[in-house]
Amino acid sequence: MKIGFIGGGAMAEVMISIIVRNKLAPAKSISSSDINWARGAHLERKYGVEVMNDNRAAANGAEVVILAIKPQNLNEIMADLSGQLKPDQLVLSIVAGKRISTLRDGLKHGRIVRSMPNTPAQIGDGMTVWTATPEVTPQQKEWAKSLLSAMGVEIYVDDEGLIDMSTALSGSGPAYFFLFVEALVAAAQHIGIPQAMAENLAIQTMVGSGHLLQKSGKTPAELRKMVTSPRGTTAEAIAQFEKGGFFDLVSKAVTAAYEKSKKLGA
Ligand SMILES: NC(=O)c1ccc[n+]([C@@H]2O[C@H](COP(=O)([O-])OP(=O)(O)OC[C@H]3O[C@@H](n4cnc5c(N)ncnc54)[C@H](OP(=O)(O)O)[C@@H]3O)[C@@H](O)[C@H]2O)c1
Numbered sequence: 001m002k003i004g005f006i007g008g009g010a011m012a013e014v015m016i017s018i019i020v021r022n023k024l025a026p027a028k029s030i031s032s033s034d035i036n037w038a039r040g041a042h043l044e045r046k047y048g049v050e051v052m053n054d055n056r057a058a059a060n061g062a063e064v065v066i067l068a069i070k071p072q073n074l075n076e077i078m079a080d081l082s083g084q085l086k087p088d089q090l091v092l093s094i095v096a097g098k099r100i101s102t103l104r105d106g107l108k109h110g111r112i113v114r115s116m117p118n119t120p121a122q123i124g125d126g127m128t129v130w131t132a133t134p135e136v137t138p139q140q141k142e143w144a145k146s147l148l149s150a151m152g153v154e155i156y157v158d159d160e161g162l163i164d165m166s167t168a169l170s171g172s173g174p175a176y177f178f179l180f181v182e183a184l185v186a187a188a189q190h191i192g193i194p195q196a197m198a199e200n201l202a203i204q205t206m207v208g209s210g211h212l213l214q215k216s217g218k219t220p221a222e223l224r225k226m227v228t229s230p231r232g233t234t235a236e237a238i239a240q241f242e243k244g245g246f247f248d249l250v251s252k253a254v255t256a257a258y259e260k261s262k263k264l265g266a
Contacts, residue, residue: 001025001143004062006055006077007069008034008043011094014122015066015147016047022150024143033058055080059089064143067093067103071264074098078106085109090140092147096167097264100133100160110135113144116163116171117151126152127173129166131159164265168257176253181206 003025005012012032020027030049034040040051052058059065059081069077074095085091085107092113093103103112115130128148132141141156148154157163181202188198213220228234 001064002029002062003031003064003066004058004060005030005032005066005068006058006081007067007073008032008036008039008051009068009070011117011121012066012068013043013046014117014119014151015068015094016043016049018121018124018150019147020047022146024147024150031058031062056084059085062089064090064092064140067091067095069095071095071097074102075106078103081107083108087111090136090144092144096171097164097261099265100131102265104133111140112136113140114160114163115144115148116167117148118170119174121151124150124152127170128152128154129157129163129170130154131157131163164261165258167261168254171261172257176250177206 001024003019005016012034016027016030016032019025019030027048028050030047031052032040032043032049033052033055034043035053037053040053043049044051055077065081065085067074067077087110089109090111090113091103091107091109092115094115094117096116098114100112100114103114104110110133113130113132113136115128117128118126120126121128128151130144130148132144136144145154145156184202184206185195185198188202189195193201209223213223216223218226224238228238
């Protein structure tokens with residue numbers, strides 16, 4: 001399996017490491033094109049992939065072409081690759097917000113998988129939502145599924161609109177979680193817990209609660225109620241969250257991310 005990466009940044013590196021580690025393709029059959037030579041040098045040294053500064057050369061002869069560039073760089077890349085791809089090549093895009101219709105028109109190409117992974121993919125614990133055009137063969141879908149499942153959990157959807165929505169939840173979600181941990185650490189320091197201890201307490205509490213949520217079979221609301229005894233300490237904290245409009249704030253944040261995702265695709 002020959003794979004060509006267009007863009008050799010953070011997410012490309014995650015995917016290269018997973019492809020090599022899971023033996024989905026050998027490193028020598030992977031090429032990566034990036035305008036940043038330092039990135040190329042790093043990928044070549046660390047994984048032994050072929051690196052270049054030529055998107056057409058990276059795509060040429062690849063069975064799978066992976067678009068791993070920022071949304072703002074997509075137009076120049078599509079202009080470069082337009083009409084250059086063979087009809088049986090699979091294009092797998094991880095570019096946030098960019099619709100299949102944009103990729104199809106810009107590349108003049110039909111076989112496209114659009115996916116939205118997230119950063120925990122780095123440790124094989126990611127969440128990816130993806131879809132494919134009707135032209136993608138069952139074998140190509142299987143290959144895409146094996147790559148995305150090696151990155152964590154994957155969910156295939158027929159409705160592409162769900163990918164824009166998922167971008168606002170699972171795509172951006174790791175940042176919401178980190179922000180909440182930052183807020184907890186700051187609050188803990190405010191009441192006098194030393195920083196290192198506050199970080200330990202906050203991280204283990206979040207991670208442990210996440211595992212409990214995953215393994216207990218109970219809903220978040222059930223588990224929350226189990227910690228919240230009437231008139232106890234947790235009840236005091238939850239009352240403050242409610243007073244501050246926590247649900248409304250989270251809803252506004254997720255909606256803003258969704259609107260931005262739709263705007264990126266427009
Ligand atoms: N990081 C995440 O959490 C995450 C999660 C899900 C999806 N995504 C999506 O994945 C995509 C890649 O994200 P990333 O974090 O890997 O970005 P990144 O680290 O910035 O990598 C993109 C790379 O592409 C290079 N590049 C820019 N223009 C190019 C061109 N014309 N030809 C070839 N290479 C070019 C960039 O070089 P310069 O740095 O010199 O511009 C950079 O090295 C984005 O569309 C993002 O929305 C990211």
